[in-house]
Amino acid sequence: MHMCSSLALVLIITSRVLPFKCRYASFGLVEEARKMLDENGETDVICWNAVIDGYFKCGEVEAAHELFVKMPKKNVASWNTMITGFARCGKIENARNMFDEMDERNEISWSAIIDGYIKQGCFKEAMEVFHKMQREKVKPKQYLLPSVVAACANLGSLDQGRWIHSYVERNSFQLDGVLGTALVDMYGKCGRLDMAWEVFEKVRMKQVSTWNAMIWGLSIHGRAEDAIQLFTKMQEEKQKPNKVTLLGVLNACAHAGMVERGIGLLNSMKEVYGIEPRVEHFGSVVDLLGRAGLVNEAEKLIESMPMKPNAAVLGALLNACRIHGNVELGEQLGWILLDMEPQNSGRYSLLSNIYAKAGRWDDVTRVRKLMKERGIKTIPGSSMIDLHGTVHEFKMGEGSHPQMKEIYVMLENVMEKLRNEGYSPNTTMVSFDIEEEEKETALKQHSEKIALAFGLIHTEPGTTLRIVKNLRVCEDCHSAFKLVSRVYSRNIIMRDRARYHHFINGVCSCKDFW
Template identity: 80%
Template sequence: MSTTATNFPSGLKPLEFSTESTSKLSQKKVLDILNKKCFNSLQHLRQVHSIILRTGHFQDHYVSGTLVKCYANPHFNNFALAIKVFDQIPRPNVFVCNIVLKGSLENGEPHEAISCYQKMVLLNSKPNKFTYPTLFKACAITGSVKEGIQFHSHVVKHGLSDGHIKSAGIQMYTSFGLVKEARRMLDERGETDVVCWNAMIDGYLKCGEVEEAKDLFGCMPYRNVGSWNTMISGLARCGMIESARTLFNDMEERDEISWSAIIDAYIKQGCFKEALEVFHKMQREKVKPKPYSLPSVLTACANLGALDQGRWIHSYVKRNSFQVNAVLGTALIDMYAKCGRLDMSWEVFEKMRVKEVSTWNAMIGGLSIHGRAEEAIELLKKMQEEKLKPNDVTFVSVLNACAHAGMVESGVALLNSMNRVYGIEPKMEHFGCVVDLLGRAGLIKEAEKFIESMTVKPNAAIWGALLNACRVHGNVEVGEKVGWILLDMEPRNSGRYALLSNIYAKAGRWDDVTRVRKLMKDRGIKTIPGSSMMNLDGRVHEFKMGDGSHPEMKSIYVMLESIMEKLQIKGYSPNTSIVSFDIEEEEKETALKQHSEKLALAFGLIRTEAGTTLHIVKNLRVCEDCHSAFKLISQIYSREIIMRDRVRYHHFRNGMCSCRDFCANRLVYQSIYLS
């Protein structure tokens, strides 16, 4: 921008003063206009910039610095213009330089901050205590170890002693993994406040030095709530969830962050039920959740199928007039989709003013797990029309949708278009989706050829998709070969043993079944027990095969017998072929009857009124027998049953399933001891 400009840019509406009066504007008036009128209006900012040049106020560092600050507003997304203005300021002082340093981070340009400091040194502009915290953060982001150490030496040289500088330096060193250097900085002379101690504890925990963190926490001269929160979050990050919960319980005073920290801790460990229990306790203690903590709770609701709690949170957001930003809106979309309410997902999606790529991905992913492949593809096209570029996750969801709908041609076409149309290089996850797509359609040879043609070495997920297809379509020859490849690649993955065992069992090769199970036993591999959950009256009820711990189990088994009798009248016959044990038929039928999803269904029929929709969440795939039974049960009892298994949703209604039996006929059935 020319420093000689004196007129307003054409086509812009002037501010409340006339051009004739601009020469009389004082510094105070100019600053007032900059701060009140220009911070969110680039048009007004350019007008005032012209006035500043005309009146000579540009020589005033306080005015020119404020002007740079306005241009550096991330809202304008034009930080290069701020730098251009900065470069025109004659001998900028530390006030101006600090504004550029801060703006560099706010605009995602940390390298620019380091460059700006180099200019400060050349101009002999002496830094102050506000300079170095920003520089330390920039070095941490960019991994600039050498520069970070130099900045630390400059802090010592200038004799700056400030808690903000020290805490930022500690965070920088620990981000490099230089824990000893961080501790030396903590122990240096000068101001050391509780924030510095907290930063050191956080650094220890991020570097996995748990005992050092505990020792430092124990000898702190003063702790605040943040100290406890740091320990809780750090221990959880290290996988020590029980220790984190013990600390949480020992806290005499908790803030909203404390509750959020322990909820996040449980969610990161996959303990969604426990996370929701903590949230309920939080409510009982009258602690009002803040907007930033709600996405985590919604994640727990999504994974548990806890629709009632999810709807309560949505209602809470509305009652408190919280802004549904991209993060919260995406969490709501995901929650409703995973709780079986795709209509509510659509409603939230349509009402959101600002949608990020993650928001579109959540909606496309919801359509995918509900088998709405055509709509998922249409949303991908609409995303392109909105000038929003899809990413890797987008295509994983769309390709999965094609796989579950049997849309082979569309799926392959999408893979081929990723690089050509969208400029995205397909990754292993996308190749895995296509192998799954071909395998589900029974195109085993084509899937093998596709794997051979891949430019990258196939990983366990690729071979697993092919093994699934072999199990579904009874291809023992290929399945055996792939199965043993997987047992070498993932000797601790119980699911691989189960699938290979199932392939042998379906072929009647019981000696090989015994060989696989013996190998599991020798290696100490434990299977993942199948479990199903149902959320009723604000409580999550969990059921496992052979587990009689539920207080209403006697009534559940009575209801199961009644269900079986009615099923038999309708012509139902247990599909014992999926049981991979060499046992009597009667034992197989008993085992099938006690699958966790059937127990959950019986409980739901007991505890809900006629006509109520039943929601069930299972951690594994639904088996063929349960799939067939649920279709008939939906007709017999005039109930809609919505089941989410490990991969997708099944909506059972009037004797039909939303998957149109595509998944039922091609499911990768888990063996009976997994169900």
């Protein structure tokens, strides 16, 4: 092997193992390799690819692209290196453009762009590429499937997830820890705990992550007792829990109001499991105490923490203040959080809601004025519903969907039926400076209600509806969905930012405790 090729291989190894603080040394090696390419007229495509990869790993995106353009000859691996590098550096649009320009693709090409989209949180785009892959008759290999399943999980795309599971079985792929964990997580996030459990039982070589996925699935669906039983079984089978496991169990306790059990677990973490509680474990117990109405106890726990509380911990206490109407403490926390996270729109919304609930509209105006001065924009509410393998997304007040007129007609019919059943829109959280009728209209246009109406139009009576919302569901929509489940005899599973809600016959699995 000649010198340049040897240096290229050393470059790959070095760029992978050097810690970030030594990147300058790594960059120096890349520059040396680049110089050798130029001086020696090197044509070995492997060397060129290695140097391009090295540039990306050092964050030198423009240098990598410049070298790619200059290459005397390219192969599929050259293009794949560019796609992977762009995606790794957050340049997902550049990665997609590179992918679209390819004359020839292999399995790694498809995997690189799909993984890139997923790592950037672009799950819908990842699934669109996967569908394109299927149309072009490219059969996915097992190593790609966990990533695609993860996209299905985040989109709540049960039909596509089940197709992948079926594909695994048809092709006799091994249900190893990685793929098995991904399927357990997907079924849990799509509201099919029965299927999650079935897969969990079939995974022969369970990893800690497999147990964690099942425990977290039970936890976020409000099945606290089942989550704790599985935690016990995990230990009986000599599988050592880790910090993620314990956080999942604490989360289960929080959503079920199991105060004593949650506090007991936190206090025993170091002694029994050898795990020092981290800030997120304390945050979960603060959330538990706050949800249970023990706001003072939650505040004392924060004061006793061995580390400084972060914004997530204080945010959990702030949410407890919102739920239980503790305006004084909520106000103090709210302004502290606005200083800690001045760009987090959710903090402004939460403080504004606390003021609105207390009828302090001047303070609501003050918060909104501050948002405007700082250039903060609220995250628009959006909801997705998976119908027959296609994910439909709706945003609040957006009228771009071709069936919007039909959807609003259905929504008006639904609201009329609910009013006949005693439903009254909860307008207390809507801006005070608009008329009551406009407030009701604003509530009606919440994305989850639009997705619900769309689902009622396009499914047969009795079909379960699955909706995924990017924000926490509001009190009005939660009340409306409970009534819809009874009036229309529909099971509705909604996943919001915090947890899952199973609406069945007028009751929610969260027991109005979210």
